[in-house]
Amino acid sequence: MHSGQRNTLVKYYKMITLAYLLVGITLVTSCRNEGSRNDVPGFKLPEQGQTYGLGEEVKVEVDLPAESKITNVSYLVDGKPVGTKAGKDVFTIPTTGLSLGYRLISAIVDNGKEKDTVTINIVLKSSTKPAKFTYKVLNVFPHDTSSYTQGLEYHNGKFLESTGEYGTSTLRWVALESGKALQRIDIDKKYFAEGSTLVGDKILMLTWKENMGFVYDSKSLKELGTFPYQNSREGWGLTYDGQRLLKSDGTNRIWFLNGTDYKEESYIDVYDNNGQVDQLNELEYIEGKIYANIYQTDKIAVIDPKNGSIERYIDLTGILPAKDKYPNTDVLNGIAWDAIGKRLFVTGKKFSKLFQIDLVPAGSK
Template identity: 35%
Template sequence: MKTFKNLTFILLATSLFSCSSSKKEEIAKMSIQVKAENDLLQRDNPVKFTLNNPTNTSFDSIQFYYSNKYLGSSKTNQLSSKLTTPLGKNELKAEIYSAGEKYAVTQEIVLHNNKPPKIYTYKIKNKYPHDNLAFTQGLEFYKDTLYEGTGRNGFSSLRKVDYKTGKVLKKIEIDKRYFGEGISILDNKVYQLTWHAGQGFIYDVNQLEKLGTFKYGASKEGWGICNDGKNFYKSDGTAKIWMLDGKTLEEKSYIQPVTHKSLSTRLNELEWVNGKIYANTWQKDGIAIINPESGAIEGLIDLRGLKKENGNAAQLNNEDLVLNGIAFNNNTNTLFVTGKHWDTLFEIEIEER
């Protein structure tokens, strides 16, 4: 009798394992279809989710989640809903309940903003001389003095500049192991990123004396950085802008800048301007105006044609003939922009087209 019971248990366990394994194989063939107006997924607009079930697998119910936020449940394979946040690329999940077991089908989707960005153009107010040996990676004003971070291994530096004359007032060289990137000033300290080294440097704002370093977290590279007076915002070449604690430099969260139809990447130099993040995009002739809470790109400044005004444009290769460097002067309420190895710093006014 004992042998018979053991055999029964083994057969039952084998049967359950076989059923469970079979169910998992069926679930693996499922996918989620997302249908939105004009096939463009935008926040607050109606969207229908359909669980494609090619093997007609039976289930009791389905619960849908977006970025771990519960959307609703269904006894069928469909659910209609609206997505609000977060914008950008996030996980859509269908949790399938069947015979007391739970299974999951996931895929990534991109949620866009529901409004196109406003388009702005510019008017040149002034032109100032700029050191054309500077591979500009970061610009920022502090008490009417322009601070500039430059890049490339062996040529990276941090400097204070008289922006009207272009004269370098003070300059420190960065160790040739490091490729300097964006800068930001907070609480009388200058914070400078490096590209691939996984760390940034902290300096005294007056003497440019090095005070310490800080490590990156999940963001592996350093591109651009700005601050809102409390927290930092850091780009890393991906679709993310990370928010860092202003005291500890710990990465707290991130946004993903999007327009009404695209996800932005390769955001470079950053500047905080009147509650928004202004961002250069590598190899693009413009500036994105980004909502720091949602990531929505609310405006685009078209700067095409500005590089032709640069005095040494004819001597630069395509890699250097690109915009990089945004500084907002609170005293003049104007933007200052330049590029890598440009010999001109432009003061511009922004106008809506």
């Protein structure tokens, strides 16, 4: 995909995030400015949009009018009750167990006769500095230089690969040793194929901007149906954790889809210790962690699916030697895991090679 178009999507989601923050500010302000009452509360702590590391405690204090007759305050995080305190007492919210990103804190204030609700947003980022890894190449295999790799998985001795670009998108089963397609179908020219994954005897494949995914028979590659995206605007990477589908859309968000009806049910936002990490692309679920290519970089992020925290960065700089690059060679993209043989494979868009690698801690000999 073209970087300009993908960057536009990232900017869109940042605008949505800003709008979300402004909604929280508006809710608080509207409560404070009610002309008919002088006892409407607000927040003294925390500040709007204040950032915390995951695991830190959030001190919450409601700013009550001096002559307030408030009896108690109930607190919620993202609509879920977390406790109640009397009057002006400071309430502490633990963040362990929450997911990263923007969290909405609500306070329901009760004066015995009426209730007011005020809200404020905080941001949770990872409190852990990601470990740094590099690689050791164990084996090198050929890869089709016409394959604009969008999805890559290893199953029963062969690769499931989906390739993109309008007019040349394909879905194929590929031989490991030769890199040649064992089976292949061409995707309708009006679709830009994206990530794909195997679920039982079906293959699911995303499209980029068409707001729709396809379902295929895994043996014949015959199309069986389609499914829509309910919330995310685009399709990028796709993988399966044995129960749910995990889908990226080019932002820092990973969606969890029902493994049966493919509906988007929840999501995590991905952060490291510096902030949100955008342009998550091809995905692979490996031994309880999400591995994600970061588009237009040589990095793979290893993500905790429980909260969105990046635990490791894998730097694959230089994996494709200059002598093996062609004028059409594009960026790193494609991660596949052999669960039985415990082998990790990586490649890129129109790379001439596919690599089996081991991970090595950065700085080690």
